[in-house]
Amino acid sequence: MRKAIQVLGLVVTAVGVSGTIxxxxxxxxxxxFLNVVNRFVIPRFDSLTGIELYANLIVAFLGLAVLTAASVPRPR
Known part of the structure; x- marks a missing residue:
């Protein structure tokens, strides 16, 4: 399960970085093909108009947070 969450974090980070680029x-x-946020999310929300770069950066940082949280070893 941990590997699946790490892969999810990596993909979300790649989507955010791709959208930022x-x-x-x-x-x-x-x-x-990773510009999912730019193609589907941003056009649907008027509040994101004008701050597309920041929205993509937030997606990238959320992906890094998921990746980091999944990589931390569990206490025993």
Whole structure:
């Protein structure tokens, strides 16, 4: 179960980083298929209009938080 959560954290981090690169460069040259946040989430919420870069950075940091939390060993 821990490995699955680590993979989920890694994917969410990659999605956030990909969206951030897309917003900074105007296009995603390498992994454009990871722009899920830019394609599906941001257009549905008017409150995210204008702060797309910050939304993608938050997604990346949330992914890092999940990855870090899943990597911490359990106390015995």
């Amino acid at each position: 897309d917003r900074l460069l105007g296009h995603q040259p390498i992994m454009g």
